[in-house]
Amino acid sequence: MNLGNCPRCGKLYTLNLRELCPACMKLIEKEYEKCVTYLREQKGATIHEVSEATEVSVRQITKFIKEGRISIANAPNLAYPCEVCGILIRESNMCDSCRTRLTRELRQATSTDQDHKTGSTHERQTYRAVDNERKY
Numbered sequence: 001m002n003l004g005n006c007p008r009c010g011k012l013y014t015l016n017l018r019e020l021c022p023a024c025m026k027l028i029e030k031e032y033e034k035c036v037t038y039l040r041e042q043k044g045a046t047i048h049e050v051s052e053a054t055e056v057s058v059r060q061i062t063k064f065i066k067e068g069r070i071s072i073a074n075a076p077n078l079a080y081p082c083e084v085c086g087i088l089i090r091e092s093n094m095c096d097s098c099r100t101r102l103t104r105e106l107r108q109a110t111s112t113d114q115d116h117k118t119g120s121t122h123e124r125q126t127y128r129a130v131d132n133e134r135k136y
């Protein structure tokens with residue numbers, strides 16, 4: 001039996017796949033229900049409005065969205081903060097400018113490895129006539 005501290009409330013509990021103690025899991029389910037109910041009525045709500053109305057943290061709502069439990073397809077104003085700068089986005093983990101900057105930095109770090117594609121060398125196929133061996 002694996003015991004660990006719940007990252008949310010700090011209580012000791014038997015480790016499970018959800019990484020939360022049963023009490024917190026139940027709490028989060030309740031929070032999820034609250035968000036979904038609110039969004040069903042307030043389709044144009046922003047993440048901050050949902051957070052204020054339901055008292056669920058923006059971080060937790062972001063988690064629901066990223067887990068695919070809350071769909072932003074039907075909520076035009078619902079977006080979550082970029083992991084780096086906090087600007088509101090609707091896809092991936094970070095905004096475009098952070099991603100662009102990160103890829104640029106990454107490219108510089110891995111030096112300029114330009115792969116020169118070698119042009120296909122003309123390989124002349126030599127036709128080899130095979131002499132039939134005659135058996136006498």
Ligand SMILES: [Zn+2]
Nearest residue numbers: 006009021024
């Ligand atoms: Zn807990």
Ligand SMILES: [Zn+2]
Nearest residue numbers: 082085095098
């Ligand atoms: Zn950003």
